[in-house]
Amino acid sequence: MIVGERKPIKEILExxxxxxxxxxxxxxxxxxxxxxxxxxxxxxxxxxxxxxRKIQGKNxxxxxxxxxxxxxxxxxxxxxxxxxxxxxxxxxxxxxxxQTLTENFPEKITLPGLNTTFIGAPLEHGIWAERCRSCGDxxxxxxxxxxxxxxxxxxxxxxxCGGSKNGKCEVDQEIDCAWQLIYKRLKQIERIxxxxxxxxxxxxxxxxxxxxxxIVREDLMI
Amino acid sequence: xxxxxLFEKRKFVLTAEIEPPKGTDVSKFLExxxxxxxxVDGINVTDQQSAVMRLGSLAACxxxxxxxxxxxxxxxxxxxxxxxxxxxxLSAAVLGIENVLILTGDHPCLGDHPDAKAVFxxxxxxxxKVAKSLGEGHDIAGNELKKAPKLFLGAALxxxxxxxxxxxxxxxxxxxxxASFFQTQAVYDxxxxxxxxxxxxxxxxxxxxxxxxxxxxxxxRYMNExxxxxxxxxxIIERIEKADDKRKESIEISVSIIKEIQKFCHGIxxxxxxxxxxxxxxxxxxxxxx
Numbered sequence: 214m215i216v217g218e219r220k221p222i223k224e225i226l227e228x229x230x231x232x233x234x235x236x237x238x239x240x241x242x243x244x245x246x247x248x249x250x251x252x253x254x255x256x257x258x259x260x261x262x263x264x265x266r267k268i269q270g271k272n273x274x275x276x277x278x279x280x281x282x283x284x285x286x287x288x289x290x291x292x293x294x295x296x297x298x299x300x301x302x303x304x305x306x307x308x309x310x311x312q313t314l315t316e317n318f319p320e321k322i323t324l325p326g327l328n329t330t331f332i333g334a335p336l337e338h339g340i341w342a343e344r345c346r347s348c349g350d351x352x353x354x355x356x357x358x359x360x361x362x363x364x365x366x367x368x369x370x371x372x373x374c375g376g377s378k379n380g381k382c383e384v385d386q387e388i389d390c391a392w393q394l395i396y397k398r399l400k401q402i403e404r405i406x407x408x409x410x411x412x413x414x415x416x417x418x419x420x421x422x423x424x425x426x427x428i429v430r431e432d433l434m435i
Numbered sequence: 436x437x438x439x440x441l442f443e444k445r446k447f448v449l450t451a452e453i454e455p456p457k458g459t460d461v462s463k464f465l466e467x468x469x470x471x472x473x474x475v476d477g478i479n480v481t482d483q484q485s486a487v488m489r490l491g492s493l494a495a496c497x498x499x500x501x502x503x504x505x506x507x508x509x510x511x512x513x514x515x516x517x518x519x520x521x522x523x524x525l526s527a528a529v530l531g532i533e534n535v536l537i538l539t540g541d542h543p544c545l546g547d548h549p550d551a552k553a554v555f556x557x558x559x560x561x562x563x564k565v566a567k568s569l570g571e572g573h574d575i576a577g578n579e580l581k582k583a584p585k586l587f588l589g590a591a592l593x594x595x596x597x598x599x600x601x602x603x604x605x606x607x608x609x610x611x612x613x614a615s616f617f618q619t620q621a622v623y624d625x626x627x628x629x630x631x632x633x634x635x636x637x638x639x640x641x642x643x644x645x646x647x648x649x650x651x652x653x654x655x656r657y658m659n660e661x662x663x664x665x666x667x668x669x670x671i672i673e674r675i676e677k678a679d680d681k682r683k684e685s686i687e688i689s690v691s692i693i694k695e696i697q698k699f700c701h702g703i704x705x706x707x708x709x710x711x712x713x714x715x716x717x718x719x720x721x722x723x724x725x
Contacts, residue, residue, distance in 0.1 A: 366542050366544075366553070367512075367513075367539060367540075367542060367553060367555045367558070368555055369539065369555065369558040370558055370560075370561070371558050371559075371560035371561065371605065371608055372560070372601055372602075372604060372605035372608065373596075373601050373602070373605065374539040374559075375539070375591065375592075375593045375596065375602065375620070375663055375664065376539075376541065376542075376663050377663055378661065378662070378663045379597075383541070383542060383545065383663065384542045384544050384545065392601060393598070393601075396598065396600070396601045405600075405604075408601060408604045409604055409607065409608065411560055411561075411564065411608055411611065411612060412561075413561065414517065414556070414557050414561045414565075414575065415556075417556070
């Protein structure tokens with residue numbers, strides 16, 4: 214899922230400083246599951262902003278609304294009636310949701326209420342970890358199902374850098390060395406031979422070289 | 436004599452690592468190099484080690500080359516993409532720099548610019564392969580070069596890595612990719628070093644054992660805690676701790692380690708970390724004077 218973290222109240226307050234009628238829009242998908250931008254978090258943020266503005270002695274009218282998927286036009290249309298009644302929108306979705314609001318309601322300003330952090334998984338309640346960089350050219354078949362691009366701090370493809378100590382990454386003792394995990398896993402599935410293959414440099418023109426990516430599926434086009 | 440020739444003639448090779456300055460005052464850097472002239476076969480210049488921004492390795496190598504030193508140009512994958520790395524290798528060649536030590540590089544977050552982007556467009560195995568291909572007249576995209584650079588490629592290995600198997604496999608990959616010589620992580624555990632070199636004998640590469648001059652027990656404990664594959668035995672830590680003259684003891688420790696491993700490697704690579712002035716005495720003590 215896409216994992217996000219709400220921005221600090223102070224930062225959001227500064228963003229909405231000049232506005233009086235604020236619409237806070239949550240998203241019921243990824244960021245709801247990671248407790249950052251769902252219905253409940255919309256309520257919490259709205260209440261906090263109301264209190265903060267009261268302390269500042271500034272008027273504010275805040276409306277709350279959560280749609281199921283902020284990244285899709287069809288769902289965003291639900292806001293059609295609500296948006297014109299407000300000066301500004303705070304999106305509590307990932308960056309995709311926030312941009313979909315901007316594209317669909319260009320007459321209003323949409324501000325980001327969240328930082329979209331990474332694509333990851335919950336490890337335990339309250340802990341999420343990055344698992345995928347959406348590089349566009351998956352090599353999990355070569356690395357025992359553990360992604361070195363997302364989980365090695367240097368995204369190395371041909372084995373450990375030599376900096377890990379006691380199975381932990383040189384940058385942080387909290388981070389497992391991805392190549393140690395890969396090694397253990399390949400041993401477990403009796404595919405240590407895969408470690409001996411030289412994995413060639415990534416074809417970044419096909420993956421993550423900064424150019425916005427797009428998928429066109431003609432079979433699905435109407 | 437070039438590093439390649441020395442190895443091929445089966446000479447016992449000595450190199451020392453020095454770091455370029457933070458800034459443009461190269462006087463101390465050149466002075467340190469001069470103090471080692473005639474004592475070691477080559478000077479190895481670090482590429483912004485520990486991810487600390489400083490004068491570039493290539494420019495520093497060029498200065499030394501001009502003064503008649505055999506140099507080993509260190510290049511890491513941390514800061515440059517494949518275009519810049521290949522270009523720098525060509526630049527090295529036209530400046531008469533043949534020996535290149537190819538490393539992954541420490542992560543930027545460990546250095547003095549922790550917010551810098553970690554590039555790692557290529558890893559060390561891939562860069563070795565790319566450098567080899569440049570030497571054969573082609574860039575990574577397959578384009579032909581107008582005159583190929585003459586390069587002698589080296590890499591790093593850690594004989595005491597834990598676990599050892601992935602390090603062993605990576606060493607084999609580095610050889611397959613083009614590495615002819617290796618510099619090792621600091622050696623203190625001489626038995627494990629001997630074992631590792633025995634295990635890679637079939638690869639037919641030249642091994643330079645890394646010798647880091649111990650300065651204090653504090654440094655030894657820090658290295659044991661933080662540096663991968665370094666396990667300084669307690670008796671050595673005690674020796675440096677009890678010594679009144681740390682420099683003298685540091686020399687003694689280095690001499691005793693080198694004596695033990697000398698027959699199992701093709702040379703010694705000194706990492707003196709500021710105590711370069713002690714290197715000549717170590718060399719004299721070992722009867723390895725040039």
